[in-house]
Amino acid sequence: MSVPPGNRGKSPMQFIETGDRIEQRAMEVCRRWPKSFFFIITQKTIQLASEIYEHALKANAILPKTEEERTLRILELEKALGANYAFARKIERAYSMFPLCGEKKDVSPAAMQEKSNRVLQEFMTYCLEEEDSLKGNIHYARSLDLTCKQKST
Numbered sequence: 001m002s003v004p005p006g007n008r009g010k011s012p013m014q015f016i017e018t019g020d021r022i023e024q025r026a027m028e029v030c031r032r033w034p035k036s037f038f039f040i041i042t043q044k045t046i047q048l049a050s051e052i053y054e055h056a057l058k059a060n061a062i063l064p065k066t067e068e069e070r071t072l073r074i075l076e077l078e079k080a081l082g083a084n085y086a087f088a089r090k091i092e093r094a095y096s097m098f099p100l101c102g103e104k105k106d107v108s109p110a111a112m113q114e115k116s117n118r119v120l121q122e123f124m125t126y127c128l129e130e131e132d133s134l135k136g137n138i139h140y141a142r143s144l145d146l147t148c149k150q151k152s153t
Contacts, residue, residue, distance in 0.1 A: 015133035016060055019053035019080065022087065022126050029119060032102030033094065041094050048087040052130065055080035059137070067146060074141050081134045088127040095120045 026049035030042045059076035062069055094100060099112045100119040 013060065015077075015080065015130055015137060016053075016056050018126055018130045018133060019056040022084075022123070022130065023049040023053040025122070025126070026087075029100060029123075033100075034098055034103070037094070037098065041090060041097070045087065045090040045094065048083050048090060051083035052080050052087060055083060056134075064141065064144060064146060070141055070144060070146060074138055077134055077138045077141065081131065081138070084127055084130045084134065088124065091120065091123045091127075 023046075026046055030046050033042050055076045059073050059080065062073040062076065064070035064073050091100070095116065099116040101112060101115040104112065
């Protein structure tokens, strides 16, 4: 039986979808940044966005049946969480240096600032969603009872 759209909550696996959105949006936004910042901040920002998504996928691929698998899953989730924190910091740093939406000659500085503020807010919302989902999954993985799943020897 399906749940009506208005009654749906966040999926426990939301961290994969949010990680994908972060990576995709970062690629869209960062290509508009000044070319002079490519090696300083743009390249690392995109790399961190990709790491969030990649570690989330790796963690999701591990279905823990043993303590070692649980530890590996938690490690990948923590790597995704660390990349998420670093990504948010890079976005904030870029915001302090130039308009996140890219500079346009025919747009007023106030309009560029407003758009840049919206882009920053969008990324911070994604990062907070990702943080909540990842922390929830880390907590869940730590609380798993693996005793009944482990093979008797």
